[in-house]
Amino acid sequence: MILVVDVFNQKMTSLLIATCILFTSVSGQAAITPPYKVSPWSLAGPISSLQGTYQMRTTLISEYPPSLASVWELGSADFNIVIWPPKHCQAVQVFFINKKHKGIGRFHIETDMVKNESLTFYPPIQKLEVITGKGGTPKTYFNQRSSIPFVNYETGKYKLQVTESEVRKINDYNKATAGRMTEIDFNLSDKIALMVTNSRFCFAHITKDGSESSYDALFDPEVYEKPDELPQVLTISNKKTRKGYVPSLFHPLQSSWTAVNSGLKKTVDLLPVLKNPEFHDKTAMRQKSHCNGFVSTSRNPLKRAIGVISVDSWEVNDINAHMSTTEFIDDHFIVSIGQTCSWIRLWITDKDNTMEKYGNMKLSETIDIFFNQQFFVGPDSDEARPLSGNSTQIDRIAIRRHWDHSDSKGEGVAQMSYGRDGGQNFPYIEYFKMDSLSQQNIRINLIKAKSCQANIITSPQTRLSSANKPTPNYFEFVSCERFLLNNENTHDKSNE
Incomplete structure (x- = not known):
């Protein structure tokens, strides 16, 4: 299974996309049971593996945006997978996995997860790859929206409307919505969603009517036993402790951010x-x-x-x-x-x-x-x-x-x-x-x-x-x- 992750070059003038294996077997861990050790990683290069056992707590988007990897409850009604902002979201992958993987405050990422229902969305080209059955073959569809809507029609069952061909003109899309949309059935009973993105600045998430946008962050330094092993850009912001403030997504400011922004400024007054x-x-x-x-x-x-x-x-x-x-x-x-x-x-x-x-x-x-x-x-x-x-x-x-x-x-x-x-x-x-x-x-x-x-x-x-x-x-x-x-x-x- 392939996951797209982002790596910024030193000047941060462009986004270099690299691919890596998502659920690789960690050396020496293939035969042991959870908890698994989390492989060390950094933002200096592609993430080699996400396999491991993570300690988490429920987080609100108002406190901290979902970044790189997050876990979401689906509820029992309609929900939307929102892909935003578009310029940073080159690829988003969602795995619908059994709730048993999520213990009390712990989450085990294992290689078998790739065999479940999943979808991979590439917003720049509107391409959507869907797997509906366990171990199924991905099928290619197209989605012209900035979100992916799942409509509940029965307990645990959902429909997703897509087009089978690429639609670039609004008139063609209107014709498609009038009668040529393809419906895909998903059985998501007792499932949760593991969502991974290509960039820490891509905040893909799930919204549900009448409820707050809460999720479980994979990388929470508040409860992780060795927070120093986690990158500072993924920590919760505005939390004051006796030792000072916990670094947030942007603090300390990365040199790459400072370098690219030092050459930019607002020059045109549109008002x-x-x-x-x-x-x-x-x-x-x-x-x-x-x-x-x-x-x-x-x-x-x-x-x-x-x-x-x-x-x-x-x-x-x-x-x-x-x-x-x-x-x-x-x-x-x-x-x-x-x-x-x-x-x-x-x-x-x-x-x-x-x-x-x-x-x-x-x-x-x-x-x-x-x-x-x-x-x-x-x-x-x-x-x-x-x-x-x-x-x-x-x-x-x-x-x-x-x-x-x-x-x-x-x-x-x-x-x-x-x-x-x-x-x-x-x-x-x-x-x-x-x-x-x-x-x-x-x-x-x-x-x-x-x-x-x-x-x-x-x-x-x-x-x-x-x-x-x-x-x-x-x-x-x-x-x-x-x-x-x-x-x-x-x-x-x-x-x-």
Whole structure:
């Protein structure tokens, strides 16, 4: 059985794909029973084998994204295998294996697993290889979606709809969905899913309606007996201990990441409408003094800030000094998006830079999200990355920072995840470098297109949809000031 894994060259300018054996027999272990010893490995080259016994704990995507290898419960209803982000997911392999392999907090990877039902998806070429029976022969199909939907029709039984030939034109795909889709039956009774990906930046995972996106991480340093043997890029982030902070996916920052990003920067401003802002007279605005709770559907036209470009300017403190040395600490904020929204810009900057000082704006401090066109541009380059849906399909966006709080340089990586508010976790995850987010006291300016109903959720109980005591959060929203702009975008026809 072949697994595709990624190896970055030293300059990280391209992705070198290498192949290796997934379940090779570990020397001297063929005749022994579990627990098996995990073979030493690193990210310096291809992984030679995953066979072994792993200690795990249940992890939420909101805490840490699935990376390289993860184990998922399937439940009893429909589920989707989500492949995201597309640029990093060259190959994803899913093995449907018996639950007996998963003990209490332990998971045994054995060579017999390759004989079970499985699928291998190659997103760039839309190719899907499927094995439905034990020891069966793989059959080739095609899937044009960014996710693979499994529809439950009987206890433990599912159907997967695919096409038998490659479809590249939307009209041909619409014809296929109208009557030429092929249905594949899966018997997944008493099965769980082992999912492996080609890259630690490919966050393939399973989503289920009405439940949180939780999974078991194969590499959890919290419970592994020798955490020093595990690569730092796979550890849980933002966990503070007496010895300091546990390294996360990006900390310490790899030299390859620094090298590639040092030559890139954001140079193109896609929102020139915001240059030289002209402000409405605040005395005539008749708005509430605070930003949260703003009623965008007011019948009073003087209160309808949604008719113009508006800004919620939040001063945010870092409450690192008040935290216990052993607490798990949230380090993110959430933006709620209404169903009508063309675009937003998050300008994250020094705490003194309100919208009145927009002339100080640096493009490296901005995240631009265009819902109608379904793309966004991060702060570290001019790359337009795909957005999975528009404002009718995305209603919350979470921005989390990954950084060393003891480092005064303020260098760090930001995580953006988004989706529907069906649970506490958002399935689509992106990363980019953003130094301004890693300052201790900042200002978050949420700039919204006219008719855009968006705001920053500052209440932890609202974020969790619960009255339970929330997890402490580094972000402390102190005060907010609202601005309305007279600036008009004559090229924006989205609201006509």
